[in-house]
Amino acid sequence: MTAKKASAIANANIALSKYWGKRDEKLHLPQNSSISMTTEGLFAHTTVCFDAKFTKDSFVLDGKNIAPDTPEFKDYIGNFLTFVKKEYNITEKARIESKNNFPGSAGLASSAAGFAALATAVNSALGLGLDEKGLSILARRGSGSACRSILGGFVEWKKGVKDDGSDSYAVELATADHWKDFRMVFCITSLSEKKIKSRAGMNETVKTSPFYAEWLKTVESDLARIRQGILEKDFTIVGQTAENNALKMHSLMMTTEPSIMYWNSGTLEVIDAVLDIRDKGMGCYFTMDAGPQVKIICLAKDVEKIMKKIEALKSVEKMIVSRPGEGAYITDDHLF
Amino acid sequence: MTAKKASAIANANIALSKYWGKRDEKLHLPQNSSISMTTEGLFAHTTVCFDAKFTKDSFVLDGKNIAPDTPEFKDYIGNFLTFVKKEYNITEKARIESKNNFPGSAGLASSAAGFAALATAVNSALGLGLDEKGLSILARRGSGSACRSILGGFVEWKKGVKDDGSDSYAVELATADHWKDFRMVFCITSLSEKKIKSRAGMNETVKTSPFYAEWLKTVESDLARIRQGILEKDFTIVGQTAENNALKMHSLMMTTEPSIMYWNSGTLEVIDAVLDIRDKGMGCYFTMDAGPQVKIICLAKDVEKIMKKIEALKSVEKMIVSRPGEGAYITDDHLF
Numbered sequence: 001m002t003a004k005k006a007s008a009i010a011n012a013n014i015a016l017s018k019y020w021g022k023r024d025e026k027l028h029l030p031q032n033s034s035i036s037m038t039t040e041g042l043f044a045h046t047t048v049c050f051d052a053k054f055t056k057d058s059f060v061l062d063g064k065n066i067a068p069d070t071p072e073f074k075d076y077i078g079n080f081l082t083f084v085k086k087e088y089n090i091t092e093k094a095r096i097e098s099k100n101n102f103p104g105s106a107g108l109a110s111s112a113a114g115f116a117a118l119a120t121a122v123n124s125a126l127g128l129g130l131d132e133k134g135l136s137i138l139a140r141r142g143s144g145s146a147c148r149s150i151l152g153g154f155v156e157w158k159k160g161v162k163d164d165g166s167d168s169y170a171v172e173l174a175t176a177d178h179w180k181d182f183r184m185v186f187c188i189t190s191l192s193e194k195k196i197k198s199r200a201g202m203n204e205t206v207k208t209s210p211f212y213a214e215w216l217k218t219v220e221s222d223l224a225r226i227r228q229g230i231l232e233k234d235f236t237i238v239g240q241t242a243e244n245n246a247l248k249m250h251s252l253m254m255t256t257e258p259s260i261m262y263w264n265s266g267t268l269e270v271i272d273a274v275l276d277i278r279d280k281g282m283g284c285y286f287t288m289d290a291g292p293q294v295k296i297i298c299l300a301k302d303v304e305k306i307m308k309k310i311e312a313l314k315s316v317e318k319m320i321v322s323r324p325g326e327g328a329y330i331t332d333d334h335l336f
Numbered sequence: 337m338t339a340k341k342a343s344a345i346a347n348a349n350i351a352l353s354k355y356w357g358k359r360d361e362k363l364h365l366p367q368n369s370s371i372s373m374t375t376e377g378l379f380a381h382t383t384v385c386f387d388a389k390f391t392k393d394s395f396v397l398d399g400k401n402i403a404p405d406t407p408e409f410k411d412y413i414g415n416f417l418t419f420v421k422k423e424y425n426i427t428e429k430a431r432i433e434s435k436n437n438f439p440g441s442a443g444l445a446s447s448a449a450g451f452a453a454l455a456t457a458v459n460s461a462l463g464l465g466l467d468e469k470g471l472s473i474l475a476r477r478g479s480g481s482a483c484r485s486i487l488g489g490f491v492e493w494k495k496g497v498k499d500d501g502s503d504s505y506a507v508e509l510a511t512a513d514h515w516k517d518f519r520m521v522f523c524i525t526s527l528s529e530k531k532i533k534s535r536a537g538m539n540e541t542v543k544t545s546p547f548y549a550e551w552l553k554t555v556e557s558d559l560a561r562i563r564q565g566i567l568e569k570d571f572t573i574v575g576q577t578a579e580n581n582a583l584k585m586h587s588l589m590m591t592t593e594p595s596i597m598y599w600n601s602g603t604l605e606v607i608d609a610v611l612d613i614r615d616k617g618m619g620c621y622f623t624m625d626a627g628p629q630v631k632i633i634c635l636a637k638d639v640e641k642i643m644k645k646i647e648a649l650k651s652v653e654k655m656i657v658s659r660p661g662e663g664a665y666i667t668d669d670h671l672f
Contacts, residue, residue, distance in 0.1 A: 210554045211547040211587065218546045247595055251547065251587030259583055264608060265601035265651065272600060315601065 003051040004092070006124035007335065010116035010328035012042040012102070012109040013148045013155065014184060014287065014295055016242040017222045018249040020215075021206040027165040028144040031206065032219040035156045035173065035226050036148045039184065040325025044113035046098040047335040048121045054093035057081055061098050061114075075199075076111070077118075080142040084122055097335040102320070103188070109149075109289065111198075115142030116149030120328040135328070136169035152176050152327035154230045156223070174230050176324035181300035182235075186320040187310055189266025190292045198290040201253060201260045208257040215252055219245075239285030239297050246287040253290075262291055266315030270294040273309055282306070339387040340428070342460035343671065346452035346664035348378040348438070348445035349484045349491065350520060350623065350631055352578040353558045354585040356551075357542040363501040364480040367542065368555040371492045371509065371562050372484045375520065376661030380449035382434040383671040384457045390429035393417055397434050397450075411535075416451065416478040420458055433671040438656070439524070445485075445625065447534075451478030452485030456664040471664070472505035488512050488663035490566045492559070510566050512660035517636035518571075522656040523646055525602025526628045534626040537589060537596045544593040551588055555581075575621030575633050582623040589626075598627055602651030606630040609645055618642070 019034035059066045059077045066073045081094055096118065100110050119139035123130045130138060132150060140147035147169055148155045153176040160168030206212055222245045229237035253260040267288065274286045274296055284298040284306055298306055303321055310316055355370035395402045395413045402409045417430055432454065436446050455475035459466045466474060468486060476483035483505055484491045489512040496504030542548055558581045565573035589596040603624065610622045610632055620634040620642055634642055639657055646652055 210550050210584070214546050214550050244591070244593060244595065247590045248546070251591050254583045255580070255587050257580060259580065261607065261611065263604050265603075265605040268599055268604045269601040271597065275597065 003049050003053075004125040004127075005047065005049040005051075005334065006121045007045070007047040007331050007333060008117045008120035008124065008328055009043050009045050009331050010113045010120060010146075010149045011038050011040060011152075011325045012044070012113040013038045013145065014109060014289065015145070015148075016238060016287065016297075017219065017226050017245050018289070019145055019157065020249050020252060021202045021212065022144065023159075024163070024165065025203065027168075028140050029165050029168050030144055030157065030159045032216055033157055033159040033223055034145070034148070035154065035223060035230075036145070037154055037182070037184065038149060038152045038176070038325050038327060039322040040176070041322050042100075042102045042109075042113070042186070042320065044098055044100050044110065044117040045331070045333070045335065046096065046114060046117035046121050048118060048125050049095045049336070050090060050092040050125060051095065052092045054095055057093050057095075059096045059098075062100060076142065080115070080118070083141050084126075084138075088126060088128060090126065095336070099335060109145065111143040112145040112149045115139050115146035116328045118142060119146065120150070120330060124330050132327075133169050137165065139328075140165070140168065150328050153178060153324045156227065173227060176326060179230065179233050179324060182233075182324055183298050183300050183303050184322045185296040185298065185303060185306060185310070186318075186322065187266075187270045187294045187296060187316050188318040188320070189270065189294065189315050190264055190317070201256070201290060204260070205252050205256045209252045209255045211252055211255055215248055218248065235283055235299055239283060242287050242297055243285040246289075250288060262288070264292040264315075266313070267292045267294055269313045269315045270296070270310065273313060277306060277309055339385050339389075340461040340463075341383065341385040341387075341670065342457045343381070343383040343667050343669060344453045344456035344460065344664055345379050345381050345667050346449050346456060346482075346485045347374050347376060347488075347661045348380070348449040349374045349481065350445060350625065351481070351484075352490075352574060352623065352633075353555065353562050353581050354625070355481055355493065356585050356588060357538045357548065358480065359495075360499070360501065361539065363504075364476050365501050365504050366480055366493065366495045368552055369493055369495040369559055370481070370484070371490065371559060371566075372481070373490055373518070373520065374485060374488045374512070374661050374663060375658040376512070377658050378436075378438045378445075378449070378522070378656065380434055380436050380446065380453040381667070381669070381671065382432065382450060382453035382457050384454060384461050385431045385672070386426060386428040386461060387431065388428045390431055393429050393431075395432045395434075398436060412447065412478065416454070419477050420462075420474075424462060424464060426462065431672070435671060445481065447479040448481040448485050451475050451482035452664045454478060455482065456486070456666060460666050468663075469505050473501065475664075476501070476504065486664050489514060489660050492563065509563060512662060515566065515569050515660060518569075518660055519634050519636050519639050520658045521632040521634065521639065521642060521646070522654075522658060523602075523606045523630045523632060523652050524654040524656070525606065525630065525651050526600055526653070537592070537626060540596070541588050541592045545588045545591045547588055547591055551584055554584065571619055571635055575619060578623050578633055579621040582625075586624060598624070600628040600651075602649070603628045603630055605649045605651045606632070606646065609649060613642060613645055
């Protein structure tokens with residue numbers, strides 16, 4: 001038997017209408033649909049090899065070996081491999097190596113990019129022949145929002161209604177070329193790992209936030225507004241709705257018991273700056289995920305001025321400008 | 337006719353279970369009951385004089401004349417004087433002077449202290465003979481939460497159900513002496529005036545926050561927990577519930593459209609420090625009102641250690657330690 005090896009690259013994605021809370025924890029089926037932009041330039045590069053000569057599964061993330069008996073392995077890669085092996089009758093052990101070109105576990109969607117790349121590589125290595133829908137569902141088994149990073153441009157993850165998750169996958173709303181001057185400026189206010197993994201946080205929110213049921217009711221109209229805003233390239237509608245949606249999600253987090261506080265002082269410094277820039281008439285909005293980073297949503301023509309303003313803030317360690325990017329793809333560039 | 341003059345002092349109060357939203361804007365009748373601690377040491381000192389020789393009403397706040405044609409006069413002092421004159425058949429014009437020994441309009445309950453002092457002074461100057469209940473209702477006509485500053489210690493403002501507001505006033509839950517080692521440490525992160533007055537903010541929240549109805553449902557159990565926690569001097573229950581309640585209120589503010597963001601980077605710096613201190617085993621909690629200041633709730637024995645930690649934060653301009661204080665009282669010390 002020969003080794004089955006493949007590599008893939010997948011971009012991180014940032015939700016404009018957020019996903020927070022599962023209806024099925026094992027299958028990663030969401031309580032609500034979500035819409036994201038696949039970013040250009042923040043990506044995971046992953047190589048997988050299934051080989052009969054391997055005596056155990058192994059996983060190296062950003063050069064660091066993740067031991068198979070750790071929750072970090074078992075709850076993520078371990079679960080995913082167990083599923084893949086069972087589903088496709090694979091007997092070989094797997095070696096996986098993955099690298100992010102941006103910091104992991106800091107609210108920058110590293111697990112989404114990682115699992116989208118892994119699913120794409122697995123599909124190729126094992127010759128599964130999955131189409132985009134199948135790939136999206138496979139990526140979702142690794143990490144919910146990974147299903148969105150399979151596709152490029154603007155993407156909607158349809159929550160689906162079936163128990164087996166076969167209708168819960170991402171579809172393209174618009175290509176990256178549809179809205180070339182849409183931008184996100186990542187303002188990195190802390191590179192340290194977050195204390196609470198998104199997965200644990202969202203389960204607690206569903207159980208304890210008094211606002212969770214109401215959130216679900218309002219998400220549908222946010223999705224409708226953002227969907228139409230993207231199609232019509234109506235920047236104000238998309239920006240306003242995304243910002244409001246992010247604040248609602250963070251309200252859910254804060255009202256979880258015990259409270260989940262992902263923000264730090266830098267988060268507020270950037271938010272203040274965005275509100276200030278907007279007060280002066282320039283169109284820009286913010287969104288935040290499960291971490292202290294702020295992503296400023298703006299148009300290409302305003303990026304320079306906004307960056308100048310943000311540069312002056314003492315708490316911003318780094319900025320990355322991103323535009324709508326491509327979906328996951330196979331590469332010949334193997335990590336081992 | 338002789339001039340009718342009196343002066344009073346009233347302490348600010350900080351809610352442990354918050355008031356946010358009115359059921360009657362004119363009478364300042366709240367959507368929900370609230371519980372507060374009357375502070376010691378942050379107070380308003382007010383002198384009022386009704387005199388037939390005055391040709392117009394006048395108001396001097398912290399040494400600054402507030403012109404009668406400004407919204408700042410009309411919406412606050414003007415409304416209050418109109419009510420008092422009509423209710424008690426007063427024909428004289430009034431001269432009012434008030435001083436806070438702490439910054440106004442910065443989320444430190446300056447209008448609550450101010451109107452509690454004014455109501456107390458007016459009652460004396462005009463010989464209205466109001467009891468505590470009557471004074472609380474009168475103060476409420478000036479600013480909702482002022483009704484709580486009439487009383488000392490731990491106070492509950494019963495929302496009432498009547499249209500005329502005659503059952504919406506504050507009652508004492510426990511005296512200041514009941515819990516002598518309860519402390520609030522005011523961490524002043526910005527002394528600038530807030531952009532949005534509480535009054536305008538809460539009206540928008542009631543209209544637009546998707547979480548408002550749910551908030552009202554959860555407030556009752558917060559009140560019950562804090563009420564019992566105060567009676568039993570159960571610091572953990574009071575602190576936990578107050579912190580959670582404050583985060584819920586700020587979630588309402590943030591999810592108002594357009595969003596109301598009272599926090600600044602210093603707010604998050606203090607919150608982070610509190611969470612850190614608590615992680616290390618010391619009991620302390622935070623609460624915030626309509627401004628960026630954070631009030632740390634703790635016990636006397638821990639004040640020193642907590643202050644040392646907060647002192648190190650670059651964004652905290654000033655700290656004030658307060659304990660449960662007295663209700664409003666008459667003073668012979670006139671401001672003019």
